[in-house]
Amino acid sequence: MIRYLLAALLWLTALPAFAQAGQQADAAPLQFRDATEEARFHALTVQLRCVMCQNQSLADSNALIALQLRREVLDLMRQGKSDAAIKDYLVQRYGEFVLYQPPxxxxxxxxxxxxxxxxxxxxxxxxxxxxxxxxxxxxxxxxxxxxx
Missing domain, CATH: 1.20.5 (Single alpha-helices involved in coiled-coils or other helix-helix interfaces)
Known part of the structure; x- marks a missing residue:
């Protein structure tokens, strides 16, 4: 019985380390193919708002959701989607709040x-x-x- 309690306690104390390791993996810097892709990415993320921070652009935010959204934006860019299509996708998912300049x-x-x-x-x-x-x-x- 004591072994099970100690194992459960050890598992509970290690759980935050596992969660932090997952977040650090997401925080790895993005790798761009060329300078034009990087410039387009930065221009697009400045126009988008972090859905958690509310007053920071996607480019400026350090929130985990912003890191994930930046990766998603880059993936959509690499799929050949236009800036307007990427914005439309994010608006459908998060609402017009995600745009810094809504129409x-x-x-x-x-x-x-x-x-x-x-x-x-x-x-x-x-x-x-x-x-x-x-x-x-x-x-x-x-x-x-x-x-x-």
Missing amino acids: LQGRTLLLWLGPILVLLAGAAVVVALVRRRRHEVPTADGDDGQEW
Whole structure:
């Protein structure tokens, strides 16, 4: 009975090492056939977003899913697929979120116009505050209510 417990304990302590070895195998650098393939790969991965990191491109992310997606993109390139076909494949799999610049459509309109609307709303608030402050009437004795 003690042997089985020790064997189970040994197996459980070795499990993280096996998992890490699998991740390190995925982290091996990609080998490109030529400079044009490498340039195309980098141009494409900069246009794609890491599905886990949310604010990093596929080229910049160190997440395991990003490493796997980079390998998948390279495999699709080597299968002769165009950049548009690769993007379409990833959009079908992960949604339009995977694109750093999603197409301008009805469902992505807020995504494109949202920052402009927030900026305009902030400017309107600033203008309203300045106008209100300008139209405030100072008190007759010159006391503005502040203590020095």
